Amino acid sequence: MTRFLTPLAASLPATVPFTGPETLERQQGRPFRARLGANESLFGPSPKARAAMQEAVAGVWMYADPEGHDLKAALAAHHGVTPAHLVLGGGIDGLLGLLCRLTLEPGTPVVTSLGAYPTFAFHVAGYGGALHRVPYSGDHEDPQALLDSARQTGARLIYLANPDNPMGSHHRAAVIEEMVANLPDHSLLVLDEAYADLAPDGTIPRIDPDHPQVIRLRTFSKGYGMAGARVGYAIARPELARAFDKVRDHFGMGRVAQIGALAALQDQDWLAEVRARIITARARVARITQANGLRPLPSATNFVTVDCGRDGDHARVILRETVARGVFIRMPAVAPLDRCIRISLGDDAALDVLEEVLPEAVAAAG
Amino acid sequence: MTRFLTPLAASLPATVPFTGPETLERQQGRPFRARLGANESLFGPSPKARAAMQEAVAGVWMYADPEGHDLKAALAAHHGVTPAHLVLGGGIDGLLGLLCRLTLEPGTPVVTSLGAYPTFAFHVAGYGGALHRVPYSGDHEDPQALLDSARQTGARLIYLANPDNPMGSHHRAAVIEEMVANLPDHSLLVLDEAYADLAPDGTIPRIDPDHPQVIRLRTFSKGYGMAGARVGYAIARPELARAFDKVRDHFGMGRVAQIGALAALQDQDWLAEVRARIITARARVARITQANGLRPLPSATNFVTVDCGRDGDHARVILRETVARGVFIRMPAVAPLDRCIRISLGDDAALDVLEEVLPEAVAAAG
Known part of the structure; x- marks a missing residue:
């Protein structure tokens, strides 16, 4: 100490x-x-992404573009949103940390599932949030139990991963859409979609990117095979996305990583x-x-x-x-x-x- | 909002x-x-570091070693400290952010120089610290004025870069050693040595790595030419170094970056x-x-x-x-x-x- x-x-x-x-x-x-x-x-990763990264090494003396302009533009086109809806960060882990920093004070209630992603719980604890855990329903996270607990505790954040880690299960899109429709006013849904790129058709919910109560998290670590590059992104209402600029490490993303992620995205x-x-x-x-x-x-x-x-x-x-x-x-x-x-x-x-x-x-x- | x-x-x-x-x-x-x-x-960067990074791209599907064992071991040998004295992070910027998080609450006083590194001020503000600024003395940061202000304000952190950015000036080692000897008990000296690798002989102070009131910050971004890789490190008393483990993003360092930094260090x-x-x-x-x-x-x-x-x-x-x-x-x-x-x-x-x-x-x- x-x-x-x-x-x-x-x-x-x-x-x-x-x-x-x-x-x-x-x-x-x-x-x-x-x-x-x-x-x-x-x-x-994609052989094209690998080649792009190997080429980018020669430019590692330069900081990366702190606005991540090119990668954001490509992601915006890919997801049918605008660049203002996007936040780039050091994997979903890094983004979860920033989100907790932006939203939690000591004692702020947060709801997750008992046994869900430990790194989220780590960040909540790190900012002093009061973490409430609801049981899984069988091998699935339980949207209704999460909503009930959020109402009861006044939770500011509700964490759900779909597909889920560590169980590998998933909910159909309609289940998540129903959950979004029933969010209490005081809650922001943190929808961790790390495994979305690998999920069966029909898993990914349709959510208005301007929805004021949802932030979706994606990564290049899983399907794109670039865990060691540390590139994740969030999709959120521009007002929320912009808030990350107040606290993020603007030059914190690796240059080789950023270039590699763009190439990976372009190789569907x-x-x-x-x-x-x-x-x-x-x-x-x-x-x-x-x-x-x-x-x-x-x-x-x-x-x-x-x-x-x-x-x-x-x-x-x-x-x-x-x-x-x-x-x-x-x-x-x-x-x-x-x-x-x-x-x-x-x-x-x-x-x-x-x-x-x-x-x-x-x-x-x- | x-x-x-x-x-x-x-x-x-x-x-x-x-x-x-x-x-x-x-x-x-x-x-x-x-x-x-x-x-x-x-x-x-070193051609050897460049080659190491290009080779490491093939392994970018793996997360980096969250303990940074090999890099820390090499840095410890290089600096004559133990791995327990070292913290790895996303450049000095990332480490400054974590340090502010660990030490500052809203209103905690902090002292820096008027015109000194803006990213430090950004992180202090981001955690609500009360930043006090003393003028440069000519083109140099003013250790005595920093100490005086720290005493007056009860500052928890005192930031000094040696050599200095943006002025490019430096203090001789003895000046910094004198400053360390006169730190008020309530202050931690944040000694930003980003440019240390490029400074004239006689710039780098001797400071006991177990000194309870100093944390030194170094980077691979400047002399080592790897700004886009995001690798910095801190040297501090093990008790303080260990505190970073409570809040850092354990898998946040890039794998290619970590491997590249080791190769860069080995090519003096x-x-x-x-x-x-x-x-x-x-x-x-x-x-x-x-x-x-x-x-x-x-x-x-x-x-x-x-x-x-x-x-x-x-x-x-x-x-x-x-x-x-x-x-x-x-x-x-x-x-x-x-x-x-x-x-x-x-x-x-x-x-x-x-x-x-x-x-x-x-x-x-x-």
Whole structure:
């Protein structure tokens, strides 16, 4: 502790939302054989984006355009909005942090689901927000429960991911549209669509981009395969989007990243190819896990969440034994979701390793 | 305005610390012929760093190591500290933002110099800090005036850049060491050493890395030529360094950037080469500006601040006329520093353009 911290900062725990795979590798003294834990895209970015980034490295001596003009223009055209509806940021994580900063004071109520994305909870806690959690309904986030809790607590933010992480489930567009129609006046819906690019048709709701109570979050980390570039964006009413300019780090986006994201967006054929590979990989992970007596849940994402059939302790042992055998996976943090492990979808080489290792891990778990 | 903002967020102006050159290019409808305004390094990064980044692009589907283990280990060895003394962040800008978040509440007093780095003031304002500004002493920041003001206001933070931006001046190490020895108990010295890699020998103070009242900030944006990569770091007592983990975006650093920074650090020969080129370029900019009746100030940085000999209005006209002729430069924002323009040091091609354009700009200014 140092005497210079604010009381809020001093009160925060030193916990982090996730441990990185590199930390585990250092602990184990060897690299993972398959990296299937962080929902990264083993299929990688578009070859065109990769080429654009390699070329852009020569210009890394320059700061990126702080207005992100070209990328915003392309995103605006892609989504049928205006550049004024867009905010660029350091992935959805970075945007969630800025949003919490803009909207939360100590004690401001916020609603999320019990077991939903930890980084959102990390940022809410970081600004002193009062986080209320409602249970999942089965393997789905529960829009009605979120709305009810928001009404009851007076929540300023309601967080929902669709498709959902860590369960991989999704709601149909109409369900989200119904939720938007029933938002209490005092609530802003934070709609995390990190996995939207990979979801089945009919998942993405139609929402007026000028809706005063919704902010949608998208990323180049998942379908576009650029997690290490740190490019996300928000779609919101211009009044809200503009507020980010008051607090964001204007020159904070990487130049190579910004150029790469533009090239990735312009290669929708690659995204379609990734979607196809993911569908194939989903089926293979389903077969691998079923062959080991586990139950894969339906996935609308680039990972498959797998019910291990007992409680959290059992799933944690399977996870530990899998990780110890060189396959990096993760699992939901809280019951009852923690009866599951979560396996990111990989290429054939990675899934070969999973297929080899999982029987041993399950056997070790007894 | 939207109803979801905190009172603090709602009260913040929409101003930005700097307008990017791309914005000016769009306004002018053509690219700059020479980019000499943002103190970027036209000499670029180490060829080895460039190669490392190009190779790293293939792995951009992975998040970066959130602990930055390898880069921290190398930096620790380089500076003779431990990894626990280091914080990695999105440039010094990003680290200043996090530091303000950790230490400032609305009304917390902070001291800086009138005309010093605007992004620090932006972050202080963004967290509601009460910023007190003391005048420069001539072309130097004034350590004694900063200390006096800190005592008087009870400042929690004292910001000083050594070497200084925007004036390019520097204090000898002993001056800073004396300042550190006289810090009031309630103050943390924020020592911005962005230009340290380019400063004359004898500029960098010896400060115990465990000193409880100093945090030093460094960057790969200037001497190392990687402004677009967004890699900075802080050196501080482990207790303070650890506090950043409570609030930082753990997966926020770019993977290509982190790998590139490590390679850049390991190529100190390139940094020496850049230092040599900068010394040559300083002399040339001095000649060019003197030939136009202007007075270049001594520089300890990769830019030369040039006294235009009259008031801010006059310097602003010279700036405007220079920019209009395709040479991007900037200038200090407030009197009396704003009698100057600030020219980043470039390669021969860029300085050729400056040499061609400056006489016309000065003539147009009358």
